[in-house]
Amino acid sequence: MDNFEEIRRDRTAQEVEGYLQLVVTVTNFCPVSDRVTQRVLDRAIQALDRLDWRYEADSESTFLRGQVYRVYGRYEEAINCLNQVRYELHNDLHVWLALAWCYKRVNRIEMAIESLEEALLINPSQAIIHFNLACYCSLEENVDQAVTHLRNALEIDPDFRDLIEKEADFDPIREHSEFLSLVDLLV
Helix, strand or coil, X not given: CCHHHHHHHHHHHHHHHHHHHHHHHHHXXXXXXXXXXXXXXXXXXXXXXXXXXXXXXXXXXXXXXHHHHHHHCCHHHHHHHHHHHCCCCCCCHHHHHHHHHHXXXXXXXXXXXXXXXXXXXXXXXXXXXXXXXXXXXXHCCCXXXXXXXXXXXXXXXXXXXXXXXXXXXXXXXXXXXXXXXXXXHHC
16 A cells, blocks of 8 residues: 555545544534434444445454444444454453443443453453443343452542442442442532
């Protein structure tokens, strides 16, 4: 691939990342109709289609496609893309976090937990991994593991305590004594 083609490929990837950023950032700050969100995500998919048509799909474009599908709510398609790249991009925690997030949305909690356990092997010092594992273990009503991971998340980043009260994933274990003891220590 010559220099011009490489630049074109990089710019298309940046375009897709921009669409994703736009959807995620804007919808966090102001309500946007689903129709507008879908149009933006459709443009991202079209850009990826152009990229993959012009060049053979690589791990970066497949990962981006997985992220677009994840944001779009097309979780099975996202899972397929993310599974294609999970070992090529093995050290990229975003792959494992996105994969776990999608597995949760299709009620495959055990697979979500496995994905996050893989992420822990890569970097055990990320609070978000421990926090999400606590959530998913809670959904499985595995109180011991949920509390252990929540404690680890809070030791790494105490700001996660602000999320506990509103996190519905903790509802299955919210009344368990171990969970209550940990939460009482935080107050």
